Amino acid sequence: MINRSLAILLSLLLLTACAAGGQAPAPETSRAPESPSSVSEPAPEVSSSEPSFAPEESSQPEKEPVPAPEPPEGMNPDVGGGGPQENPDTSTMDPAAPDFGDKTYSDVFEQRAEPLRKALLPALEAIEEDYSYFSVWVADGSLDVVLEIGVIHEEKVDQFLADWTGPSWDQVEKKPGRWPVAAQKDFAAQAAKLDLGPGVNIRTQTAVGSPEVVSVNVWLDDAYASQEEVNRWAQLPQAVKELAEKMGAPKDAIEYMGPRYTAPGNNPDT
Numbered sequence: 001m002i003n004r005s006l007a008i009l010l011s012l013l014l015l016t017a018c019a020a021g022g023q024a025p026a027p028e029t030s031r032a033p034e035s036p037s038s039v040s041e042p043a044p045e046v047s048s049s050e051p052s053f054a055p056e057e058s059s060q061p062e063k064e065p066v067p068a069p070e071p072p073e074g075m076n077p078d079v080g081g082g083g084p085q086e087n088p089d090t091s092t093m094d095p096a097a098p099d100f101g102d103k104t105y106s107d108v109f110e111q112r113a114e115p116l117r118k119a120l121l122p123a124l125e126a127i128e129e130d131y132s133y134f135s136v137w138v139a140d141g142s143l144d145v146v147l148e149i150g151v152i153h154e155e156k157v158d159q160f161l162a163d164w165t166g167p168s169w170d171q172v173e174k175k176p177g178r179w180p181v182a183a184q185k186d187f188a189a190q191a192a193k194l195d196l197g198p199g200v201n202i203r204t205q206t207a208v209g210s211p212e213v214v215s216v217n218v219w220l221d222d223a224y225a226s227q228e229e230v231n232r233w234a235q236l237p238q239a240v241k242e243l244a245e246k247m248g249a250p251k252d253a254i255e256y257m258g259p260r261y262t263a264p265g266n267n268p269d270t
Contacts, residue, residue: 108143116145116167123166128185130156132177133211144170150177150211179212179250187249188214194239215255216240223262230261
């Protein structure tokens with residue numbers, strides 16, 4: 001009992017001595033870390049010597065974008081796979097367009113127009129008083145064979161056309177005529193007989209395939225005739241003019257070609 005009391009006394013004395021020397025430090029309480037939203041850190045200062053991270057403008061010019069390659073002809077770029085597409089201009093035919101089949105202009109001319117012209121030349125001699133010219137041609141747009149004829153006496157021409165059994169035509173175009181083929185041939189024959197003087201020659205020619213034209217050509221025996229002599233025949237000779245007036249030939253339907261001057265030493269045939 002005495003020993004237990006002594007131990008308690010010693011403990012009290014020890015505590016008293018510690019209190020006199022200073023209080024023992026209180027244990028440090030841990031603080032909870034502050035929320036990041038409540039802590040604002042100062043922005044770091046950027047030294048002028050540190051490199052800037054802002055993008056710099058290039059001194060080189062920008063390259064133009066390379067265009068996408070054109071799709072091959074007949075390929076539609078908007079369709080996946082680029083399969084061949086129909087040409088919209090040829091995929092459908094205009095129902096109103098003429099169908100020539102396999103024929104071309106030259107085919108129609110050689111196979112139809114030219115045979116018709118050759119057949120009409122002798123046949124039309126039967127009505128030379130009734131027509132003034134004829135022409136056969138092929139229409140570009142339709143490839144129709146067209147017979148054009150100058151009419152003097154329409155009823156005679158119509159009868160001839162109605163009785164025709166030779167190569168066919170597609171259209172007939174009748175034009176007013178003024179100088180019958182028979183009169184053209186008569187004038188050409190009479191003019192070819194004219195005496196224009198020594199050393200002067202005359203030749204005439206009808207052209208029933210052209211509208212009412214008679215050609216008159218004069219040339220000299222002397223291929224190296226002087227310029228003055230050649231100039232004498234530069235215009236339609238007076239004798240031919242008088243014959244045309246006498247026979248009622250239209251002067252504007254006479255095509256005239258006079259002699260050509262050839263300088264000495266030159267070849268008159270060139």
